Amino acid sequence: MSFYKEIEKFKGFDLEKYMEELTHEEIKKSIGREKLTKFDFLNLLSPKAKDHLEEMARAAQRRSVQQFGKVISLYIPMYISNYCTNECTYCGFNKNNKIDRKHLKLDEIETEAVEIAKTGIRHILLLTGEAEGLVGVDYIEDAVKILKKHFDSVVVEIYPLETEEYKRLGEIGVDGLTIYQEVYDEKIYRSVHLGGKKSDYMWRLDTPERGARAGLRSINIGTLFGLGDLVKEAYLSGLHAEYLTDKYLNSEFSISLPRINEAEGGYKSKYILDDASFVQFVLAYRLFLPKAGINISTREVAEFRDNLIGLGVTKFSAGSKTNVGAYSDLGKSTPQFEISDNRSVAETEKAIRARGYQVIHKDWELIV
Amino acid sequence: MDKLILGGVEFESRLLTGTGKFSSKDEIPKMLKASESQIITMALRRVNFNNSDENILNYIPKNITLLPNTSGARNAEEAIKIARIARAAGCGDFIKIEVINDMKYLMPDNAETIKATKVLADEGFIVLPYMTPDLIAGQRLKEAGAAAVMPLGSPIGSNRGIETKAMIEIMIENIDLPIIVDAGIGKPSQAAEAMEMGAAAVLVNTAIACSPNPAEMGEAFALAVKAGRMAYKAKMAEESRYANASSPLTGFLHNN
Ligand code: SF4
Numbered sequence: 001m002s003f004y005k006e007i008e009k010f011k012g013f014d015l016e017k018y019m020e021e022l023t024h025e026e027i028k029k030s031i032g033r034e035k036l037t038k039f040d041f042l043n044l045l046s047p048k049a050k051d052h053l054e055e056m057a058r059a060a061q062r063r064s065v066q067q068f069g070k071v072i073s074l075y076i077p078m079y080i081s082n083y084c085t086n087e088c089t090y091c092g093f094n095k096n097n098k099i100d101r102k103h104l105k106l107d108e109i110e111t112e113a114v115e116i117a118k119t120g121i122r123h124i125l126l127l128t129g130e131a132e133g134l135v136g137v138d139y140i141e142d143a144v145k146i147l148k149k150h151f152d153s154v155v156v157e158i159y160p161l162e163t164e165e166y167k168r169l170g171e172i173g174v175d176g177l178t179i180y181q182e183v184y185d186e187k188i189y190r191s192v193h194l195g196g197k198k199s200d201y202m203w204r205l206d207t208p209e210r211g212a213r214a215g216l217r218s219i220n221i222g223t224l225f226g227l228g229d230l231v232k233e234a235y236l237s238g239l240h241a242e243y244l245t246d247k248y249l250n251s252e253f254s255i256s257l258p259r260i261n262e263a264e265g266g267y268k269s270k271y272i273l274d275d276a277s278f279v280q281f282v283l284a285y286r287l288f289l290p291k292a293g294i295n296i297s298t299r300e301v302a303e304f305r306d307n308l309i310g311l312g313v314t315k316f317s318a319g320s321k322t323n324v325g326a327y328s329d330l331g332k333s334t335p336q337f338e339i340s341d342n343r344s345v346a347e348t349e350k351a352i353r354a355r356g357y358q359v360i361h362k363d364w365e366l367i368v
Numbered sequence: 369m370d371k372l373i374l375g376g377v378e379f380e381s382r383l384l385t386g387t388g389k390f391s392s393k394d395e396i397p398k399m400l401k402a403s404e405s406q407i408i409t410m411a412l413r414r415v416n417f418n419n420s421d422e423n424i425l426n427y428i429p430k431n432i433t434l435l436p437n438t439s440g441a442r443n444a445e446e447a448i449k450i451a452r453i454a455r456a457a458g459c460g461d462f463i464k465i466e467v468i469n470d471m472k473y474l475m476p477d478n479a480e481t482i483k484a485t486k487v488l489a490d491e492g493f494i495v496l497p498y499m500t501p502d503l504i505a506g507q508r509l510k511e512a513g514a515a516a517v518m519p520l521g522s523p524i525g526s527n528r529g530i531e532t533k534a535m536i537e538i539m540i541e542n543i544d545l546p547i548i549v550d551a552g553i554g555k556p557s558q559a560a561e562a563m564e565m566g567a568a569a570v571l572v573n574t575a576i577a578c579s580p581n582p583a584e585m586g587e588a589f590a591l592a593v594k595a596g597r598m599a600y601k602a603k604m605a606e607e608s609r610y611a612n613a614s615s616p617l618t619g620f621l622h623n624n
Binding site: 356 | 578
């Protein structure tokens with residue numbers, strides 16, 4: 001079984017007609033329901049639900065505080081290589097882009113780790129482009145072993161691996177995986193992934209399941225907003241999270257809502273997720289998936305991020321840099337995308353506390 | 369009020385509290401004072417021993433008994449490791465075993481919990497296992513050396529009250545250990561209900577920590593727990609399912 005079966009069910013569905021016939025009464029009912037159905041979720045994502053944002057926000061806040069308390073966990077991303085053999089039209093690391101490439105040696109990874117650890121961050125997200133020859137699983141393993149000395153939790157956002165390879169990473173202390181489908185619409189998927197292994201839609205789609213089967217504890221998924229129809233993409237990524245939650249009881253699932261930011265290569269998005277819809281989607285995710293984490297990265301501007309606190313989000317990245325070796329100035333490399341929230345970790349913490357929320361640096365430590 | 373005794377240690381208060389979910393750690397000492405709670409549970413996975421600002425232990429007064437929990441453990445082996453780390457870090461001998469392997473409903477794994485309880489009780493820990501209410505599992509926990517058992521009232525964080533009432537009543541009647549209702553209690557009246565049923569204590573976290581005024585809510589729970597205990601001790605009148613007819617309906621059979 002694959003989530004693909006669920007996507008197929010949706011294929012014949014006349015979304016436009018459904019949205020047209022949807023009434024405000026039905027939306028209100030969906031907001032009030034303790035356990036939302038797939039249709040309730042769709043109702044909350046509908047354009048008409050925009051009229052009910054405040055009501056949704058209240059329900060989402062209540063649900064979040066009950067489930068998670070008033071806390072936001074922090075993590076930081078660390079890029080160790082920006083070489084890539086893929087051709088994703090929306091990404092700065094696309095192999096055809098003439099950018100400054102960099103690949104950290106193990107001692108440089110340690111230097112970066114030491115620098116990042118000084119900020120007080122205890123959870124790290126390790127990122128790399130897809131260049132298997134240069135960034136093989138052995139190299140990633142070595143990097144993880146170094147990071148485990150400096151951080152409590154290591155999560156990887158790397159190219160998709162086989163279940164056995166995820167197991168290997170789990171055994172040395174990786175507790176989570178971030179893997180975005182980027183776009184659930186198959187046609188669009190093909191049109192933006194022009195070459196390299198990433199152009200295999202199914203291989204990508206089944207990745208979170210391989211991670212869960214390997215026993216990884218936390219799995220974060222999402223769509224990259226801007227590539228496909230907004231409501232459809234939000235809907236399918238939410239259903240994906242639900243499918244995974246139901247099928248793999250051993251892992252915790254969370255969801256991110258990355259929006260395309262300016263990157264090298266100048267991809268121009270046709271579908272723009274505006275702030276109100278972004279908030280609406282956060283609220284819909286929270287109400288549909290009460291136990292899922294919701295992750296907001298520094299792609300979003302500071303003020304907007306702060307305003308999301310209390311609406312259902314649970315995790316923030318902080319003090320992020322998306323170029324390789326950036327935290328300890330290891331030389332020039334082009335960032336993957338522009339950061340919008342440039343605050344330091346300390347400034348981010350201050351803003352979270354000012355909203356009456358507690359900052360969690362350490363939420364988990366895998367003892368190996 | 370009569371004392372709560374856990375592993376030979378006496379406590380005046382029958383309200384156990386938690387450290388998770390507060391908007392700021394500064395709220396914790398205020399809540400402890402107002403609620404008179406003497407035992408507080410904390411997730412060891414969140415304790416950052418390397419950073420004193422962040423170390424939750426600095427916010428808990430010395431006269432309070434720490435009940436480190438093994439939240440995050442997916443099996444007995446992990447729970448045992450976490451318990452040992454807690455003791456080595458100076459958190460004392462109490463340990464709340466929490467083994468959860470189901471991230472959808474967050475139901476505790478009783479079988480793994482029994483295994484961990486056995487090992488840790490043998491090592492001299494005062495073990496308080498969190499469990500899905502079940503008589504047989506409760507008896508096994510007792511045999512394994514638990515100092516109390518902590519069945520859930522309803523799913524963790526749900527505030528739905530004691531939905532497992534019938535199961536917990538059976539446990540109270542048949543297991544000769546303090547039964548502490550943990551998880552699901554959202555209102556003081558529900559805490560009172562648990563105490564009236566004969567629970568030895570209740571553990572309340574979300575309902576206190578997430579209240580806009582945790583200290584006041586802590587106090588409200590303390591009063592409810594006392595009232596419930598007092599009522600239990602005073603032996604409440606048995607409720608009858610059917611009205612007692614004042615003159616017997618079959619009395620005519622005995623007439624003349
Ligand atoms: S999105 Fe990932 S796989 Fe695609 S070009 Fe960028 S780094 Fe490479």
